[in-house]
Each structure stands twice: as C-alpha cells, then as structure tokens.
Amino acid sequence: DIQMTQSPSTLSASVGDRVTITCRASQTFNNWLAWYQQKPGQVPKLLIYKASSLENGVPARFSGSGSGTEFTLTISSLQPDDFATYYCQQYDSYPWTFGQGTMVEIK
Amino acid sequence: QLVQSGVEVKKPGASVRVSCKASGYDFMLYGMHWVRQAPGQGLEWMGWISTFNGNTDYSQKFQDRVTLITDTPTTTAFMELRSLRSDDTAIYYCASEGFHAALALWGQGTMVTVSS
Numbered sequence: 001d002i003q004m005t006q007s008p009s010t011l012s013a014s015v016g017d018r019v020t021i022t023c024r025a026s027q028t029f030n031n032w033l034a035w036y037q038q039k040p041g042q043v044p045k046l047l048i049y050k051a052s053s054l055e056n057g058v059p060a061r062f063s064g065s066g067s068g069t070e071f072t073l074t075i076s077s078l079q080p081d082d083f084a085t086y087y088c089q090q091y092d093s094y095p096w097t098f099g100q101g102t103m104v105e106i107k
Numbered sequence: 108q109l110v111q112s113g114v115e116v117k118k119p120g121a122s123v124r125v126s127c128k129a130s131g132y133d134f135m136l137y138g139m140h141w142v143r144q145a146p147g148q149g150l151e152w153m154g155w156i157s158t159f160n161g162n163t164d165y166s167q168k169f170q171d172r173v174t175l176i177t178d179t180p181t182t183t184a185f186m187e188l189r190s191l192r193s194d195d196t197a198i199y200y201c202a203s204e205g206f207h208a209a210l211a212l213w214g215q216g217t218m219v220t221v222s223s
Binding site for chain 1: 142151152155164167208209215
C-alpha cells in the first residue's frame with residue numbers, strides 16, 4: 001500500500017498569507033494525486049486532480065505541484081473561506097489512500 | 108448528485124446497508140467508491156465498484172466484512188458492512204469518480220452508530 005503523510009498536521013495562518021501543505025508518499029507513483037478540502041460538518045470537496053490540475057469552479061489561488069513522492073498544495077493568498085482541513089489522496093493504485101489531513105486555522 | 112440513505116443505529120455484530128442514489132449523469136460511466144470518516148478523524152477509503160461491470164476492489168481492512176453492489180436500473184449503489192463493531196461508528200460516504208478519476212462527486216454521508 002502507498003502510505004501518504006501530510007505536513008504539517010495543523011497550520012495557523014492569517015488572511016492573505018501564502019500557505020503550503022506537503023504530502024509525501026511512501027513510494028513513487030504517476031502523479032495520480034488529488035487534494036480535497038473539508039469544512040466542519042461538510043462533505044469533502046475536490047480541489048486538485050492529477051497533482052496540478054484545478055477542478056472546475058475552484059478559485060485560482062489554489063494550486064498543486066510535485067511529482068514522484070513529494071507533492072504540495074499552495075494557497076497563494078488565504079481567504080476566510082479557506083479555513084478548513086485539507087487531505088491529499090493517491091489514486092494511482094488500490095487501495096487508494098489519504099493523508100491524515102492538515103487543519104488550517106486562523107492565527 | 109448522489110443522495111444517500113439516512114442515519115443508522117446498529118448493535119455490535121449486526122450488519123448495515125447504505126444506499127447511494129445517483130442522478131444527473133450517466134451512472135455506468137464512472138466508478139463508485141466508498142469512504143468513511145470516524146468522529147474527529149480523517150478519511151478512510153473502503154472500496155470501489157465498477158458501475159459498468161460490477162468489478163470490485165476492497166481495502167484489505169474491510170475485505171472480509173464489506174460488499175459493494177450496484178443496481179443499474181435504479182442507478183443506485185449499495186454498501187453492506189457486516190459484523191459491526193463500535194469502531195465502525197462513522198460517517199459513510201459514497202463518491203463518484205469524475206472524468207479524471209478523482210472523487211469529484213460525493214454523497215451527503217450516512218451516519219452509522221454502533222452501540223449496545
């Protein structure tokens with residue numbers, strides 16, 4: 001199984017900050033990597049697919065990059081609506097696996 | 108959209124069946140996955156079913172206790188989990204792949220509580 005490890009687990013930031021979340025995989029795979037946002041009491045929402053492609057309707061301040069075993073999600077200028085938990089997920093091979101999540105909280 | 112069945116409360120050792128009704132897209136075009144989230148915890152992938160031919164792949168963690176099926180005429184997917192334990196208490200989500208294979212469309216979630 002491909003293990004996904006996110007860092008940090010919690011991130012405190014202010015509106016307008018540039019935020020970066022890292023996701024490391026236990027083995028290399030072919031960029032089938034997604035990022036999801038989940039707010040309390042809500043359903044996860046797809047932000048990024050194939051490591052760097054923006055899902056329709058997702059603001060351009062979100063971007064994804066990386067390859068091999070290291071991937072990042074960047075929010076260029078944090079907005080009030082962005083305070084949430086973010087998960088990476090590999091969908092290269094079964095079993096699909098998620099990172100443990102990164103909570104972005106208000107500083 | 109994906110609309111799931113309602114809250115379930117079960118006793119340890121029982122089984123639960125959660126349904127997921129799809130509408131607004133070609134049901135047979137995209138695979139259906141099931142993901143669960145225990146209270147205050149992260150997302151956990153349980154398994155996948157091809158809505159085209161019924162092929163499945165399960166997480167080894169649930170291999171012996173879970174069954175995924177679909178009913179094409181009603182465009183509904185089902186997840187059955189057997190031999191429930193207290194640590195199966197969680198929200199269970201169905202989620203459909205998009206054209207890009209990531210989980211683009213999610214059901215609203217079904218809370219399953221296992222308690223004696």
